[in-house]
Amino acid sequence: MLTEEEKKEVEEELRKNERKKAAAVEALKVVQRHRGWVSQDDIDELSEALDMTPDELDAVATFYSLIFRKPVGRHVILICDSVSCWIMEYERMLQHLTSRLGIRPGETTSDGRFTLLPVACLGACDRAPAMMVGETLYTDLAPEKIDEILDKYK
Amino acid sequence: MPTIYIDNKPYEVKDGQNLLHACLSLGFDIPYFCWHPAMNSVGACRQCAVKQFRDEKDTKGKIVMSCMTPAADGTRISIDDPEVKEFRACVIEWLMLNHPHDCPVCDEGGECHLQDMTVMTGHDYRRTRFRKRTHRNQDLGPFVNHEMNRCIQCYRCVRFYRDHAGGRDFDVFASHHHVYFGRQKDGTLENEFSGNLVEICPTGVFTDKSLKRHYTRKWDLQTAPSVCMHCGLGCNTIPGERYGTLRRILNRFNGEVNGYFLCDRGRYGYEFVNSSRRTRQPFIRNKESGKLVPASREESLEYLSSVLYFGAKVIGIGSPRASIEANFALRTLVGPERFFSFGERNLKMISSIIDALKNGPARSPSLREIADSDAVFVLGEDVTNTAPLLALALRQSVRQRPMERVEKFGIPLWNDSAVREGIQDEKGPLFIAGTHATKLDELATETYHGAPDDLARLGFAVAHELDPEAPAVTNPGEDVSSLARRIANALRNSRRPVVISGMSSGSEELVHAAANAAWALCRTGKDAGLCFIQNECNALGLGLMGGRSLDEAFSLMEKGETDTAIVLENDLYGNSESFLVDKFLDKCRHVIVIDHLPSKTTEKAGLILPACTFAESNGVFVNNEGRAQRFFRVFVPSDEIQDSWRWLGDAMKVSRHPVSWETDDDIIASVSREVPILNLKDVSPPAAFRVAGQKIPRQPHRYSGRTAMHADISVHEPKPPEDPDSALSFSMEGYEGMPPSPLLTRFWSPGWNSVQSVNKFQSEVGGPLRGGDPGKRLIEPAKGGAVSYFQGVPASFEPGSERLFIVPLYHIFGSDELSLLSPGIAERTPAPYIALSRKDADSLGIAGESGAEVAASGQSCRLPVKVDDSLPHGVVGLFAGSSPLRGIALPLWGRVRKTE
Amino acid sequence: MDKPLTGAMRSDGQALSLKEYEDAGGYSALRKALKGMTPHEVLEEVKKSNLRGRGGAGFPTGLKWSFMPMGADVARPKYLVCNADEMEPGTFKDRLLLEGNPHLLLEGMVLSGFALDADIAYIFLRWEYRVAAERLERAIEEAYQSNYLGKNILGSGYSLDMRLHVSAGRYICGEETALLNALEGKRAVPRSKPPHPQVSGLWGKPTVVNNAETYCNVPHIIGNGADWYKGLSRTDEGGTKLYGVSGRVKRPGAWELPMGTTMRELLEEHGGGMRDGYKFRGALPGGASTDFILEEHLDVRMDFESMQKTGSRMGTGTMIVLDDKTCPVGMVLNLQTFFARESCGWCTPCREGLPWIVKMLDAIERGEGGMEDLEILQQQTRLLGPGNTFCALAPGAMEPLQSALKYFKADFEKHIRERRCPYKGGV
């Protein structure tokens, strides 16, 4: 069940868009902002609000890479795996992250703290390698810097 | 006509086509996947590539997708250019990278478009050594099997299911090479046209689940042209048989009728033919025990001769689901005066329909014409449930008006995705007036719900609005008259308007109102269509043959003017109230029933004669358009089963009747002579027809195991059965070319093993079959002359103070009893119920989904209640299908009470 | 040197406030146009400026606009869309503008909307640009408050509504027709062209899509005139360009420079040259979907026309440098992995071909490739070329691959012969 707050935000998105269906991605993001991911129940409930069938909404939801249809940790690490970062030792950063967190890309730490997802170019190529934790961008990464950053997230 | 150059040779092509369409019509083999003649181009698969050159001097050219390129005058292309051939072969290579190569165990094998296209492009050597991606399959319910690993992502399934058929519980998920076609969760596909996925899918992702249970390869199926008998539209089908079992139904293209598609009732309803309950030999009631016991043919003939003596008081009851031949044989045996057809109300309606179509100026349109119409008014029919494929046609008709707008932007209509993006949610005028909300309402410009009389009043009001000479409606009320004005305006402003009504509301006035509306349009100079739905496959044929009402038969019996009844392919309990039938049959000294399955009526018979189903006999049905269509025996029935008309012919012989027939052609000649409107002579070529001295084989050239398939019975290969009734043979030998369209036993062409081979049988791809689409229109509108409008506008409906008005609620799965013997259809059939508006439910004190007692016409039963707020106050809906109240002629007044 | 796009930006990385922007002359071009110009004159001025689209393909903006149906009886609403999806690997120029001077984009869009008589404008922004989202949101609000947006803008009778749409990932959303589907809340699959969006775009209505940087040029063209604007450039193509460099250079970054600055200047003067210990081997001059260029091409001027001489393209003008210690096979593998993952899945060559290419490259990189793989790869670069696929994603992906196979063939062969990546271990 969506909370009152979520419902209000979804309503707001519906109001802002010319057609209900156009608010699909925004509505999915509302839920994701509050819950980290979008569950089957959320799809069912949202699709009703959007005048869509669950099939239609999920066809959209599963297309976009930043809509998560599986549970994620409290903090999602989006590490850029595209070319400039790759040149600037993305692989070493990834290795550092995986060994520090004990998970592979796509997985969530057992304490539910972090989910690690490689993503496409973050548009920070001049300060590569880069990653985002939650909504914050971190650039010019190095293993020590990564440690410091991760320590900030509980 | 534009001229295009293909590999330097000029060809004339039709205006406004894309290159793929034009080249296929010219007979060139260009491989394709995502394109489909009924769904046009989207350019996804990239298989149909050709080389295009700027002009004569351009030797380099560039690769284009033929389906996305206009066949404009002067276009120069090459199909054979080595570069483009390499590209096309590589498209197959790409598609096969992850394909499981499981053809030997795939149900599509041997009739697979992917196999055909693979061979066509010449790709044969696999250059990849990597692991394949795999998918999980889903349970999609009883009709369609899912095997996603075979998918080549042509997007046809979603395009058909969603865009064409309006289904919303199926889609494409994920992206890049993970795209997945299916449902969000496992579960039954809800759309009524889901079975078409089986034919739309060019490979083995979606296959026929009913076929799977008794699987046979295409090349081992014996097939013949047939006509669906599960509603009145008469869709053309190709049933396939092996070892005496019907294995599946495929679409048989008929450009005027069903085009490329069938509904799920038509595709999956066939299994009653294989039912273990089939009556396979005669039964005679034993005098001592009173029980029905198996009898021989001779005993049955003896029985017949003993009761059908000269001067016996015999009547015949015909059947709207039996062929013209069977009905005519019965009529001939008993005499036209003693031949009975419909219940009184239905007889009146069918007579009005025939009267309207024959004597009025409006023409009955074909399904294709309806799909092309640009404004539609539906009056009192839930077409999704009473004439499913008409719903599919209407889904296309609402696109016509917006398509005209989009075309003005210079978007060619074959560019399907561009057209849809241009149209968005816009829909052309469609007005639906019915007793309750229907599935098609979602497409409607406006809907109106009312009791049948109120619906008729709306129809009359529309007619009057269009032509003041049409009878006016007194005190229509502002709502109705303004709605009528809007409907009239929309129809008036269209180019090809159609008015649709039918028999399922049980209201003759509705038929009149619809006719008036269409006629009024004609009077304004429009070429308006007038379409009437009947629920049974040969209702119009039976109507044209004539016959008196069942009620009269009952009263003859009552009066003792008859004592023997022959009932043809009909369960009287399904058409009339059971106490009436009981009274009638109990009074009858001899009840002879000819049918293929036991029923409540056969339980009362003195003699049961086992009849052929549609699959085992030849015959003619007349569909709702008035199109006579011939179906052919797919296989020879075993045991004592024979055509109903042959049993009747036998009866005529033993009773020394002067008329006799040997073949189907004889009886057709006879009916054409006796009933002029039923001139069926050139519906299909006669039995004597030969091509190059040969018959047309029902078995394909690759039919296997012929010498061995009966080896457990006899090591000698039996002689194939003769077929005196048609130009088709029960063997592989015969004419392998292209027979006349009514005799097409299958679609199969060199290099084209799949259903797509129909391309090769059309005069232009997507157009009519060569030599014209099968069937013969029997009724054309009266030319010129004055229009004499139907009078008798009913008074508006007044809810009863104690009684409620019961109307029927039809279900595609459930309202047709024969199809219920297919397990898949049975699974989809709802339990009987009644539906009430919230207001009526409340005033009866019925809470939520509880039960109620329904009483009407002296019968009563308890049924669960559904609340349906679209029902007008004072009107209840009763599930039209097998329930304890089956047989009651609806609508009628009854009572509903809360149960304790 | 004039830097109309970035000159006024703050050095602390904060966005210019509305006030700061106005003080620097912001919105004066809009006032000028609304007071004294007809939409047609605005369009003519843009045409004259030789402004070419900054989204990568360099299509002349004025020409694109001239296909927009005008007049009272055309379908409404008409739409103006800003493509701020910027997901092309190696590209980070729009972000600079969006974060540093959101009002410039807004003014450019209102001017463009005025020229095209658009009713509703959308900014399509990728989700990861969180800072830009916040600043744009605020700027839009401020612009409404100051009547630079909304009804009857500055009393001119022209009205424009603007909305920010924040996307949810997927590179293909940047393709302009896929973007329209994304805005409609659908799967972001490209649409067929023709019809062009100007004819049937968002919700089937006339629509113009331009890149964010493109719009940012418009206020200066209108404010200072097309001649002035052309004068900024060193070549025929008007104005300045945001160029960038990433990879192992001393000072990676992005700068606004005259159109037609050479690659060498960019790399050496602005990027500070290669980092110590690294040599230049080649570069993708304008994002991931451009062909490699080599040392010998560095003196070519970077504009859409001139860059064709190199066999590559200007693209987004943001260069990714390949150094001598980085494996070109690995780099191409990385690029193809990106493209394969970002394919929308609509057309066969892209959906199926790219993953196959990735598998072959991966095998080569791991030392498991064969010479026949090179032949297949070579063939694939041809078969996934322009026209063969539904949109430009896959042909774009083929550009770095085909040039790598040409320029770095020895590297590929060495991988295969030695059955290992020569850049890994041992080095």
Ligand SMILES: Cc1cc2nc3c(=O)[nH]c(=O)nc-3n(C[C@H](O)[C@H](O)[C@H](O)COP(=O)(O)O)c2cc1C
């Ligand atoms: C796969 C693909 C991705 C694209 N991504 C972007 C993008 O992120 N930003 C952009 O402005 N243009 C992008 N484009 C180009 C757009 O389709 C379009 O040409 C551009 O937005 C037009 O703007 P312009 O005329 O101002 O250059 C992309 C094109 C393709 C084929």
Ligand code: SF4
């Ligand atoms: S090339 Fe084809 S599959 Fe790839 S992104 Fe474009 S349309 Fe989608």
Ligand code: FES
């Ligand atoms: S048939 Fe032309 S691209 Fe699929």
